[in-house]
Amino acid sequence: MIRFTGKIIKGLSRVVFSRSLAFLLMILLQLLVLVGGSIYLAGKFPYIYYAFSVAAGMVLIKIINADEPAEFKLTWAVIIIVLPVLGITLYFFNASNWGLVGLKHRVENELLVSRHLVRTSEGTKKALLDQPKVFQHFAYYMSEKCSFPTFHNTEVTYYPTGKEKLEALIEELKKAKKFIFIEYFIIGRGEIWDRVFEILKEKVQEGVEVKVMYDGLCSLLKLPYRYPKKLGEYGIEAKMFAPLIPFLSTAQNNRDHRKIVVIDGRVAFTGGVNLADEYANLKEVYGHWKDVGIKLEGRAVMAMTRLFIQNWNLYGKIEVDYEKYLDETNHIPHYEHNGFVIPSGDMPTDKLETGKMVYADLFTNATEYVHIMMPYFIIDREFFSTIRYASMRGVDVRLILPHIPDKKAAFSIARSFYPDLLEAGVRVYEYTPGFVHAKVMVSDDTVATVGSVNLDYRSFYHHFENGVYLYDTSVTGQIEEDFQKTMAQSMEVDINYYKSIPVLSRACGRVLRLFAPLM
Helix, strand or coil, X not given: CHHHHHHHHHHHHHHHCCCHHHHHHXXXXXXXXXXXXXXXXXXXXXXXXXXXXXXXXXXXHHHHCCCCCHHHHHXXXXXXXXXXXXXXXXXXXXXXXXXXXXXXXXXXXXXXXXXXXXXXXXXHHHHHCCCCHHHHHHHHHHHHHCCCCCEECCEEEEECCHHHHHHHHHHHHHCCCCEEEEEECCECCCHHHXXXXXXXXXXXXXXXXXXXEEECCXXXXXXXXXXXXXXHCCCCEEEEECCCCCCCCCHHHCCECCEXXXXXXXXEEEECCCECHHHHCCCCCCCEEECCEEEEECCHHHHHHHHHHHHHCCCCCCCCCHHHHCCHHXXXXXXXXXXXXXXXXXXCCCCCCHHHHHHHHHHHHCCCEEEEECCCEECCHHHHHHHHHHHHCCXXXXXXXXXXXXXXXXXXXXXXXXXXXXXXXXXXXXXXXXXXXXXEEEECCCEEEEECCCEEHHHHHHCEEEEEEEECCCCHHHHHHHHHHHHHCEEECCHHHHHHCCHHHHHHHHHHHHHHHHC
């Protein structure tokens, strides 16, 4: 009975603490105007509805002229034309985005303070001169326009499974001497978190500074709302990123989807793996869970440290001084060249769209192949054209998606792209053992990316994300080998397979694509 009641409370909380309730109220407003207007206003109702139509036209002009992807404009246009009262109200509810105003100001302040603290070294600049021009220009763009410097002499370790990444992380946590920074979209109680938690408590007792941050959605899905206070009782500084507040959900759309761990400024981890048992296949939720991660050692760790501090300082009163943790004298042994590494992060408050641009660069400059593993495929026409053009000019483009999805609506949308992908020559696979959560690309045996960025609107435009761009490193071959092994466990999709999908599912995918920018 208690468990049943808890489920009811959690379900109600998800409604109250999300946009669902506000959306429902807007629908009721639309019905009120239609029904109430026709009953009580009688002859005046046509004039009122005409006024709403004029207002809808003015809003549409504003939308058309906005600096947004075409798909965003089309979605809003359809909603406003079909349901003007609901559409106008909902649009301004999102466009006003009062929660994002303060967040944008805080992000700008953090960038202003920290942008100059991590730069491409003179030694790396000199090494870049021996590289192809196309990479030199990309490194310049990332450093000078996006403030993400390039590093060489960095050791990179690739983990083809979530279990391997988490086991390596636990071992490195045991070695911590100065500080531990942990930032995850999801922390879920279970065997993995219990092991990490015990190490963190021991390290605090040894005088190690420990900071833990996770996204506010965890308070609904995984952890109690006051869990940071519990961690604080053990000397662990903890906070939620964007704590959920009833009704005020516009900024809550901008979640912290990053996965970052920094230890002593010496080593850093990232990838798609969160701190929960399913990522190590200790618990089965959608069949076998395929994920990946990487570890960095060298000056590149500084960039990961800066990313963590930037987000840590956005919420709560406990702020961190960058220079205390970015002192290069704390850094690490010198490694052999081993290619170039560019850690980066996405901020939804700017127009740089860094994650999207990094991915686009792979397709634009590929000459032999681009191989991709992703959990979702919900992209705009602009990026879709980039992928198709790469394939049509002879690049071997292959995409592995889940066969067992975690979100059926997102899966239906991804499958709706199959006919166009296949027509362009893109080879599509579904990972039959279960769910692919990896966010990894590899190209031409030279370039690879590993991080938290999905091929969807949320990662491209809404979330705080992070990733690592790898050029000519020793792990590129390992990433391609992992892709080939994963592909061998997957089934290739053809047009007959697509036609075998139930008609209703295919139709839902097509319809939902219209609303994908808002999902």
